[in-house]
Amino acid sequence: MKTNTFMPFFLLLTVSGVSTLIAAMPSPTTTSMGIELFTGSPLSKAYQHLNEVMDKYHLSFDVYTDVGAGGNHFVHLAKMGSDVTINGSFTETVHSGATALTNTFSPSSPNSWGGWYFQNGVLLADDVQLRDNWGIYPNAGYNLSGATKLTFWARGAHGGERVEFFAFGVGRDPETGISIAPYPDAEVKVTLCGRLASPCYIALDSTWRLYSITLTGLNLSYVIGGFGWVTNAPENNGHGITFYLDDIRYDKPHLNDLRLLGSYETIRSAQDFDTILRNVAFTYDNALALIAYTAAGDWDRAKLLADAFVYVQGNDRYYTDGRLRNAYQSGDLVLAPGWTPHNRVGTARMPGWWNETEQKWYEDQGFVGSDTGNLAWAMIALLNYYEKHGGQEYLATTITLGNWIVTHTLDTRGAGGYTGGYIKWEPDPEKVLWKSTEHNLDLYVAFERLYHITSDPIWLERANHARDFVEAMWSEGQGFYWTGTLTDGVTLNRQTIPLDAQSWAILAFGPDERTRRAIAYAEIHHHATWGNYEGFDFNDDRDMPWFEGTGQMVLAYLTLGERSKVQLYLNELRDVQATAPNGNGKGIVAAPADGLTTGFEWQYFNRLHVGATAWYVFAEQWCNPYWKTGDPPFDLHPPPVLKRR
Numbered sequence: 001m002k003t004n005t006f007m008p009f010f011l012l013l014t015v016s017g018v019s020t021l022i023a024a025m026p027s028p029t030t031t032s033m034g035i036e037l038f039t040g041s042p043l044s045k046a047y048q049h050l051n052e053v054m055d056k057y058h059l060s061f062d063v064y065t066d067v068g069a070g071g072n073h074f075v076h077l078a079k080m081g082s083d084v085t086i087n088g089s090f091t092e093t094v095h096s097g098a099t100a101l102t103n104t105f106s107p108s109s110p111n112s113w114g115g116w117y118f119q120n121g122v123l124l125a126d127d128v129q130l131r132d133n134w135g136i137y138p139n140a141g142y143n144l145s146g147a148t149k150l151t152f153w154a155r156g157a158h159g160g161e162r163v164e165f166f167a168f169g170v171g172r173d174p175e176t177g178i179s180i181a182p183y184p185d186a187e188v189k190v191t192l193c194g195r196l197a198s199p200c201y202i203a204l205d206s207t208w209r210l211y212s213i214t215l216t217g218l219n220l221s222y223v224i225g226g227f228g229w230v231t232n233a234p235e236n237n238g239h240g241i242t243f244y245l246d247d248i249r250y251d252k253p254h255l256n257d258l259r260l261l262g263s264y265e266t267i268r269s270a271q272d273f274d275t276i277l278r279n280v281a282f283t284y285d286n287a288l289a290l291i292a293y294t295a296a297g298d299w300d301r302a303k304l305l306a307d308a309f310v311y312v313q314g315n316d317r318y319y320t321d322g323r324l325r326n327a328y329q330s331g332d333l334v335l336a337p338g339w340t341p342h343n344r345v346g347t348a349r350m351p352g353w354w355n356e357t358e359q360k361w362y363e364d365q366g367f368v369g370s371d372t373g374n375l376a377w378a379m380i381a382l383l384n385y386y387e388k389h390g391g392q393e394y395l396a397t398t399i400t401l402g403n404w405i406v407t408h409t410l411d412t413r414g415a416g417g418y419t420g421g422y423i424k425w426e427p428d429p430e431k432v433l434w435k436s437t438e439h440n441l442d443l444y445v446a447f448e449r450l451y452h453i454t455s456d457p458i459w460l461e462r463a464n465h466a467r468d469f470v471e472a473m474w475s476e477g478q479g480f481y482w483t484g485t486l487t488d489g490v491t492l493n494r495q496t497i498p499l500d501a502q503s504w505a506i507l508a509f510g511p512d513e514r515t516r517r518a519i520a521y522a523e524i525h526h527h528a529t530w531g532n533y534e535g536f537d538f539n540d541d542r543d544m545p546w547f548e549g550t551g552q553m554v555l556a557y558l559t560l561g562e563r564s565k566v567q568l569y570l571n572e573l574r575d576v577q578a579t580a581p582n583g584n585g586k587g588i589v590a591a592p593a594d595g596l597t598t599g600f601e602w603q604y605f606n607r608l609h610v611g612a613t614a615w616y617v618f619a620e621q622w623c624n625p626y627w628k629t630g631d632p633p634f635d636l637h638p639p640p641v642l643k644r645r
Helices: 042-055 283-296 299-314 372-389 392-409 437-454 457-472 499-509 513-525 547-560 563-579 610-621
Strands: 006-008 061-064 076-081 084-090 100-105 113-119 149-156 162-167 201-203 209-214 225-232 241-250 280-282 327-329 353-355 360-364 419-423 430-435 527-530 533-536
Touching (some): 061 225, 162 241, 280 283, 283 299, 299 372, 372 419, 372 437, 430 437, 499 547, 513 527, 513 547, 547 610, 563 610
Antiparallel strands (some): 006 360, 076 113, 100 241, 149 241, 162 201, 353 360, 419 430
């Protein structure tokens, strides 16, 4: 992850292969995909992992699973009464996942009472903090029609704690259900005992227990208050109580909604990584996922992701110039109803995390920025989909992205090329002036493909501008591509030599003298082992294998026709899939242990990773994601070079 400084944006409480290298083929299975997968094959399992990540928050409508989870809804806590506290980042007593809600009531008088309403809340034009909504704001509720039950897990600290749990009823009289606000919940208050059945206090056990509120036949067309609890001193004999809540959700799938895949499967740990990256869906990783689904012919999932890229371009919370951000939030792509930053309805959600100590919501300055390489990968993914499935909106989105990159990052200093993009927040993001070999490789491919599709020579000119920079980064004496330049845009950055500048060069340019030498360099200077795992490191300190890069090297070897090395490292990745710590037998972890160094400001961790899984899929399918994702056998080579060195 990038270890950038952080800045708050919203201050709110978020409780919130078919490869011919497979020796023994299992029986084929029918899938929705255009390629034939085999039951139990490593490739089939990898796709299953991508599917599970994509659907993680859309099989139900979650209120709370973990603090900051991408699937959380009704994240604004509206306090009722007094003498109550709530902490959504509690880690000591958890039903599942990383965190749970710990709730306390400490009566200050014999008749004191208190509780919390989990509301949708509202965020108006220039707000930096969510507001309570007691039914006074329009267009601020969810439509949960079709849900039949609301379930949650609860337990007391000791057992015997008496609490009432409920949903709905915001803006309505709690006893009669009559509307007392202009825009109330469509439904009256409903407790575990039923509709308008209040009070309904239950005594909690000292162990976790599942509870369910029946919703059949209720009007759920407009929901402001998704969940709540209340208690009082008389019900608890004047004593204070502590109890815990976890995994609060409605049984309402919404699998057709636009969404992006969370990049990492974070775990319960003390690492900042697992808090900061919990809901982050990187544009790069999702571009790879779109390419993977396009290669497989899984058009339903591919279309959802392609449409998501189109949507985020047109629905940024601030910009209207066609850029994308480096990351968005997993779960629902669209911001909650009633949340209208800068008076914009339906904007794309940005990732972030809740700091319980400071009671602030933070965003990362890199995640909200726009790196040229990430945008180029989104272009490549959309072009793959467009060439296979059509749709002028995808081509138009790609062209808009390309024009934005040229307008904002084209550079004529030194070897030319394109600068890194922007970091930090609107309205005055900071332009990044260094230039990356990897970014320019991506742009060369994206622009050249646009030239092949549109026949507009401007894209060929732009592609060659990127390629000229990459060629200028070649070290003839040592046989590798440098990482790029320092911030002056001219001086070589000699601090590290990344693997992807070598492995992506051969995928972009095909095998020639330089790219063959670059792979030979990587074999010597990036090869790494860790325990029983063998592969290639991100940089040349060789501290441990980087499994995303190992997948890239499999494709490099395929391009060179070195099938024995393809077999060797595919088997290594299959072993990683089956046995790696923090794995699930399906996806690929980023690294075999925490702290894989890169030579830059971020590290990789031992977590399941969409990017690593996607590159493994490409390796199994013999699919060069840069150029073509056609039907097997996949074309690993780029089109003929239109400009010679």
